[in-house]
Amino acid sequence: MSMPTPQRPPLRFPPGFGWGAATSAYQIEGAAKEDGRGESVWDTFSRTPGRTRNGDTGDVATDHYHRYNEDLDLMRDLGLRSYRFSIAWPRIQADGTGAPNQRGLDFYRRLIDGLHERGIAPMATLFHWDLPQALQDAGGWESRDTAHRFADYADIVFRALGDRVPVWLTINEPKTVVQNGYLSGHHAPGRQDPDAAYLVAHHLHLAHGLAVRALRATGGPGRIGPAFNLHPCYPADDSPEAAAATRLYDGYENRLYLDPVFTGHYPQDVLADLGPDSRLARGIADGDLEVISSPVDLLAVQYYTPIYVTAGGGTVGRWPTSQAPWQQIYPEGMYDVLTRVTRDYGPVPITVTENGLPTPDTLGADGSVDDPGRIAFLRDHLAAAHRALTAGVPLESFHAWSLLDNFEWDEGYDQRWGLVYVDYATQRRIPKTSAHWYRRVIADNAL
Template identity: 40%
Template sequence: MIHLPPRYDEPLPPAFFPASAPTPFSRADFGADFHWGASAAAYQTEGAWQHQGKGPSIWDDFTRRKGVIRRNEHARVGADFYNRYEEDLDLAHGLGLSDFRFSAAWPRVLPEGTGAVNRRGLDFYDRLVDACLERDLRPWLTLYHWDLPSALQARGGWTNRNVVNWFAEYAQVMARRLGDRVQHWLVLNEPMVFVGAGHLLGVHAPGRRHLGAFLAAAHHATLAQAEGGRVLRAQLPATARIGTTFSCSYLTPQRPGNAYDEAATRRADALLNRLFVEPVLGQGYPVAELPALGWLLDRYQKPGDDQRMAFKFDFWGIQNYTREVVRFSPWLPLQWASLVPAKQRSVPYSDMGWEVYPESLYHMLKQYAAYPNAPQLMITESGSAFPDERQGTRVVDPARRAYLQAAVGQVLRAQREGVDVGGYFAWSLTDNFEWAEGYGPRFGLIHIDYNTQERTVKDSGRWYQEFLGGAPMAQEHTAENVARL
């Protein structure tokens, strides 16, 4: 049985929508002004890590450590987007996308993090923006997608309160150069991830495992999020739209009705889903659910910070991939909760080990839309990693196609229930370097052969293209063929 929008009642297995099943909704159902795109990130795709004056980033440093990245891989070449961006934008245009989200590499623009601008690096983003516009792709520029300049990490990075000023300088440089053409700006990509995974768990750059470092970095990222918004507002035309992005997961207790698991779920929600959102609204940190958070953050807050953390964004980017099941854990300070891995719960899961649960998108859209004075919401990342299979000139990926279709359906479900959601960006346009997982998991609509850098549009990308009403896709979905359409 297929549950169609506006209702899904259960987790969806990877092949929930058979490849032959018609899509039960159309692009027109979302409205003429809905933004349809795909996303990418500088460090994951660009490569050219020492090219034309670029400085090193904390991820360049982190990937040199043995054992922190699967198979000891790195992104010094990545998807070679720096040299192949026109080819990839041709593919994006051929897919029928109206929008393309990418990030700038801070150390490519400011190799030392502050001070002298690397003109050749800034020129690259100038060319990239122009190339998007030439193909009728609206550029969405994310200022920070995790690649802090190494020079700033040497000065404490996100644990140094001066990072707020460093980031403001970088935002100003970008806005002055590209603000005449880029209408959509995003300040930070998923602060909970780069702060938590990088400063508490140590599995991402800069690889720290310290509660104090986590809390300091969290507070300074919250301040930078708002300050970046203010800098952009002051520099950009009145027509520009300014947002930021939040990672999130729909959370449910392992034992519904159990007081310990229910309370643990509320604490996990405060940490994972609310920590960076509520300060933006002027509500401060969610200390009612996490009293220890408030006590520790007092060490880093200064008078007036509550006001400095607030900013009226034009939109929020919601980035959701799965739900998490939570149980009480007496061994984890701060939240006293742990996440139950999908592999232990007899549910379908992706190559990342994440439960396949597209309905999570619906729940998180509803949760964020419920905030008083919430701005418009955008799905700025949504996707899943599944195996690809080559069949002649095709890359067959039925599970990814099924997930993509189901996820889009969940967005429509929320929209039909009154949520102001204005766009959907698939993660990701191409396969890329997936942080600590290296090149193993593939999220892309476009397959990359990392030995040759050949691009091939997958069947999931072909479905997206057909859904968006672009030109008929050739059987051989290479960049050359798409460019001819």
Template identity: 35%
Template sequence: MASDTTNHPQLSKDLFGDDFAWGVSTAALQTEGSCDADGKGASIWDTFTQRTGKVLNGHKPDIACQFYDNYQRDIDLVKQLNIPNFRFSISWSRILPKGEGQVNQAGIDHYNRVIDYCFQQGIEPWLTIYHWDLPQALEDKGGWTNRDVVGHFKEFATICANSFGDRVTNWMVMNEPAVFTGAGYFLGIHAPGRKGLRNFLPAVHHAVLSIVAGAKVLRQLLPDAHIGTTFSCSHIEPYADKPRHIAAAKRADALINRLFIEPVLGLGYPTDELKALKGIYKYFEPGDEDNLSFDFDFIGLQNYTREIIKYSFFTPYLGASLVKAENRGVEITTMKWEVYPQSIYEILKKYNAYPQIRKIIITENGASFPDEVTGDAVHDKKRSDYIQANLQQILKAKQEGLKVSGYFVWTLTDNFEWAEGYHPRFGLIYIDFETQQRIIKGSGHWYANFLR
């Protein structure tokens, strides 16, 4: 089948260089299903999705994409799409059902089979240690607000390194901490559903300590590993060229784009721009300053859109609010995010300004549109165009000398999209969740042809 869009004549894989990493990203909770199989413990998302009204349409991740039982089928599709690198995460509660202590060997055996099958198919596995699925047993003890989580995460990272590090070279310690702390511990719209600054600030600090602790474990046990961690980021612009909107945009930028990367780079928390963050210091203990930063081999950036920010007297702590994309008359996705490819270029410029960052990889980028099956095909021209437009912006950045060394599409298959359930479809491959049938979308065919 032909792809649904015309390949831009100036856009070719060769222009990015031979050492540019091309891939696709997924996450355990979103794809695996089999939420209590083979000794797996409950995660916070298994619990959260049982609560009425928390997830769109009452959807649950119990079955998802059945990747746990049928991983070979989907890895075969990765190969069919000519994708050389496959990013996936390790479910903490499959390895440590209680989050600590007794190891579940069946979980380790499963991921060893997945890793081995990747290599068998000529695909390089990239492992994310933590992608938001904290064991419920640890949440019962305070989750990310409890400082003990740092030690438990270090234990989990150690088990992963010892179990998979003999074959896996590429590692990401943690996925998008700003999202799981902000949505899960401040706004309460993601698992575990906690709210307020008193939950958010300790969760942020303990997440940063855990990122560094996990990275140090990997460096010690796997000295030749390629170690990174990933951050969500959005290009921020003020609503108008007025001091109060400009100041509001700077505060939002501190929260969305700087809160995690700067301490990890040794620059501390951005408390000057965001005074409400100063409360984080009461969660410090002696020695924390030395355990907040790490020299990563690469930083993974995950960008989907830009945000327009205006001053808001009524928004506590931040004094800023989003001007919703659907109210701005711009093209939007089913997530109601603006389609704005220039954002990824601006983000690359922003993070290249940090001299401490050695290497940048785009570890997630993609779009959700209302896909429909026509016959035995899915013509998703908007997604193909979105990916190409973003690649144009990345190529522009690269040609200007900015650091960018890879691009991973989000995501392989349609999946469980957190609080949005199965409604948003981001995949290069369509899934009928009733039958689990797979259909490669036009965007998947385009990516396969591009990578060929």
């Protein structure tokens, strides 16, 4: 007689763990020309022929601007305890300066009130890449002035909404702006200028620090921190050359962003590699690093993929990829990233604000959308996050990317990352199998 397979005990998460999902404004809102919203760099970029797959734009996206109440009900039905979204700077200041647009503030007030009515904690990101085009025309993030304009915008938002938002995130993934916007050029503003790229990194950091100080100046109760996509870097072989190349690669991928915020210094190996005459080195003014390292309340970590570095400083694949060719599926990297941050930078509270993958989702004949690959991915990454918790990482919450299928930047609408399927022709929302699975995880507070 065969013995039954023993059931492993569930992985229980701490009481009050913040189960959530995430979105960003340009990817879901649409209403690109409504209620006083100005143009952003992503409006310009996506409307430029050849920049996005199929010429797709965020002009309509998932029409969240008009359908937010329906989306709030979806969040309630999922059992979400936290919702991480972003505020579109061009909705608040059409050209990035001056008096606020009250209609824009009112939209976010309605959204935030709707979250509270449903028992969901708002987590608001101030900048998720949609820089007002007027500021780009004046130099964009290459201009030091943009960091100060960002601080003014942040102050407006804090004073209008700060009484209702418990957690603020400053800049979403500055690394992606640097690497995709200014190195490869396949994100807005579509530049390929390495020297400009790292000056941009500095000004994004400065904007972060100025926003932290702006929140403190309001005396509001909200907590604040940055949102970094961190990629664990591993040597591709056992050679000393690969180890050395990996260390420098990690400097550009991770320490260039973590170190200035948490230690008040840029990594010396990166500065040396860029050289003393780099625009980054020349762009650091007295007092900048004190501003950048203003104490934060938490760190938002976004984990998608590991990186394997060769002796020559290149990269190789080691694990299966998702529909996004850059994404290797390696759940262990979640554990490595979270424990590394705690080990190297101390016990700063951590929230995971993005983790997910695209899968080839289709609407079945019975009206359902089955996405077992997403369930396996989330289950394995949550198990790694749980292991980090048991190792002492102060992880407070987890947000799946994404709540909805949406505009995936230069990939347009071809990649579906959501827990909820969106039929773009009708804007009908259909929770996928993964959404039903995630609802059970949240209800059980356990895997």
